[in-house]
Each structure stands twice: as C-alpha cells, then as structure tokens.
Amino acid sequence: MSPPRLARRTFLKTAAAVVTPWIVPASVFGATAPNDRITVGCIGTGNQGFNILKQFLKHAEAQVVAVCDVNRGSFGYRDDKQYCGREPAQKLVHEHYGAGRASGRYRGCDAFGDFRDMLARRDIDAVTIVTPDHWHAVMTVLAARAGKDIYCEKPLSLTVRDGQEMVRAVREHRRILQTGSHERSNPVTRHACALVRNGRIGQVKRVTTFVGYHNKVGPGPGWQPMPVPNGFDYETWLGPAPWAPYHQDRCLYRFRFIYDYSGGQVTNFGAHSNDMAQWALGMDGTGPVEVECLDAKFLPEGSLFNAATETRFRCRYANGIELVCETEKSSVGARFEGTEGMVQVGYGGFFTKPESLKTSTIGPDEIRLGTSDDHVGDFLHSVRTRRDPVAPVEVGHRSATVCHLGNIAIWLWKRGVKKVLRWDPQRQEFLNDADANALLGRTRRGPWQG
C-alpha cells in the first residue's frame, strides 16, 4: 500500500529541503524505493510519447507506474518502423524495470485506455501529456485538479483561451508544469539567447523565426472515410474536437496538418522557434502588440490536410522589435539581427557575426538564462523542490500565443481580411476586432466543455 498522499508529498518536500545535491538517491529510500520515488503516468505513447517515456525511465528518482493511450498498439506513426501505443509502451516499461522484479522493487505498470482512470490513481505524482494538441488543455486542467504535476508537450495549447485556462488551473492547484519546450534545456540555444539578451549584438532590430514544411502527404479532395482499426478508440481520440469521419491520415502523427487538432507547422515548429525569440528578447511574460499575415499557401479546398503548407507572418513588440516567422527548410530556429552583429540558432546550427561571439562567455554580472541541460531532469527537480521549471506554464502559454496570433492573422487573410491586427498582451485580446477575438478559443465537443 502506498502512504497517504499528503504525508508522501510532505516527505518529498522535506527531503528536497534538507538534501543536496537535489537528486535524492533512490538508495536513501531503502528497499521500498518505488513508492518513494516520483511516480509517473505517461498519457499518449505515440511518436514523441515514446521518447519522453524513455527519458523518464533513465531517471532513477522517477518510477513510471502507468501508461495510457487510446491506441492499443499499431504502426502508422511518423516512420514505418515505429510501433507505438499503450501495449508496446507497457512492454518497454516492464523490460526496463524487469531486473528489479526479483527484489520486489518493481510493482508493475498499468496500461489505461482512458486517462481519467489513470488520474484517479492516488499513488501517481506526475503525468506526461504527449497527446495531440487538442487534448492538452482538457488533460492539464483535469490533471491539475487531481493533484498531479504535469510535463505537457509543446505547443502547450490549441488556442489562446486554452492556454489561459491551463495557467489558471496550474496556479490554482499549485502544480508544477514543464512545457516540452526542450530548447530551454539546450546549452547551445541558451548561450545564443543569452548573447542576444545581454546586448552582445547591440540593439536587436529584427528577428526571423523558422517553421518547417509539411513532411507528410495527405489525401486530396474527394478522400473517402476508412473503417476504424481494431484496438483504436477513435471517439476518444477525437475527444473535444468536432466529430469527423475516420481516415488513417487524420490521427497518428498526421494530426498536426489539420487545424481541428493543431495549428499546423506554425505551432508545431513555431512553438520552439518563437519560444527562442521570446526567451532571447526577455518577453516571457508578455508578447507582441501587432501581427500581420504576409503570405500563406494551402492545399486545394477539400484536402484532408487543411493547415497552411507555407506561411509568413510579421509581429511587432511594444519596443519596436519586428519578428517575422516564415517557412524554412531548417524547420526550427531563430535569427537575431542587431546593430552590432547577428546570432542564429536552431536545428540548422549555431552561427554568429562576429564569429568570436560564439565562444564568448556570459559574465557573472550578466543576465543568465537558467542552467538546465536536461528537460525531464529539470521537471523532476521542480517536482521535488516545488520551484518552477525552466519552461513553466506561463512561458509555454505565451510562446504558443505568438504562434496562435500568427495563425489568426493567416486565417483572416485567407478570408480576404488583409490588415494589421493590434493585440493587447495584458488583456490577451485584439483591440476592436470582434472577428479576430472570436478565433481566440473554440467550442469543445460533448462532455469536454468547460
């Protein structure tokens, strides 16, 4: 039997307060270690869910005790070799902890189809949410209410209103939330952003952020629905999204090309790239004050994938700095151009002008942008210490908001509304623009409303 939650939490906090370094070795807990580690349930064990699960398994201070997916197990994810879903995830956990079985330290890993059953388990401290974006807000709010700490993938939200709701729930229930913006735990990105933040390129004049092209092809107009495969709970996969007929290219991995479930590559890659910009510019608690679509391309009307295939939008911050977010082959990255130099960082590499900036160090009196080199480790540290991680809920929300603003400008532009939208980052509303404000949130289906 696990100890009562309050007592266990109090113990974790006390342990964190008196033991340094911050990782409390599992050995201090003795033979019953599994119940005194941070117990984790993983929701969404698909393409990225498997990566995150493996990262949690590497940390001895955590114990994965449950997995959850609406897919029992199948191929059909990002690449042909991936076999994902709850049963393969459970198998991975069994194999990983298998050696501890004889000593009695391993108590098994449950596999759930309904995340609410997992949330109802009182012995789970933290959950990962690695489902499509249309589920992030509902799951985060219910997890926060259930007293779980949360590692939620980027983009944190599907809409601005979702993000605000997530911030409120996490703070109201005093939960830890780490956004999966792992570039905040990448030392190269941190150094690049710190150079910009500390004025090493002079006054920043212009920022360019990148988002990638579609990497999958979906069916064109006239596509036909398909039968739902055995072992896949399609109704629950759709959840809060509008009902739509099943097609295999709607769901696993490919949801990111359909606006009902995602913001397209603008939020998929933009959640990283615009996050870098917000970080480097010191804009974490706020955002731009205007946004304008410059260009967008779409597949023919009636295609299953309706998210823009190429985009270009411009934002301006209150201090005059311009940010242009555009489709580019390096997919994730940001370029900062200043009066005295340039810094570019992302999946395409790290470049500076002058080149000497690259190896220059950030001095003790300069602004430092954290120390995390391990995003999951940073989350577990926060669970113990109750201090915010490197990408807390507000950071995830504000970085996703930059992407959502871009998408709203793009959607209006597609309808023929070609104008600069003015945004109030304090009130989180467009100024005098009912059409744009109507796009800040969405109605959820069935029981998932409110």
Ligand SMILES: NC(=O)c1ccc[n+]([C@@H]2O[C@H](COP(=O)([O-])OP(=O)(O)OC[C@H]3O[C@@H](n4cnc5c(N)ncnc54)[C@H](O)[C@@H]3O)[C@@H](O)[C@H]2O)c1
């Ligand atoms: N940090 C990163 O660099 C990074 C990389 C890839 C994906 N992601 C993010 O991770 C999330 C998932 O993306 P993916 O590529 O892994 O998608 P995916 O489709 O491969 O996996 C999502 C999984 O969630 C499951 N799922 C859907 N609804 C569910 C529900 N109600 N309950 C339980 N499981 C449910 C699906 O069946 C699927 O197995 C997205 O938000 C994406 O943006 C982040």
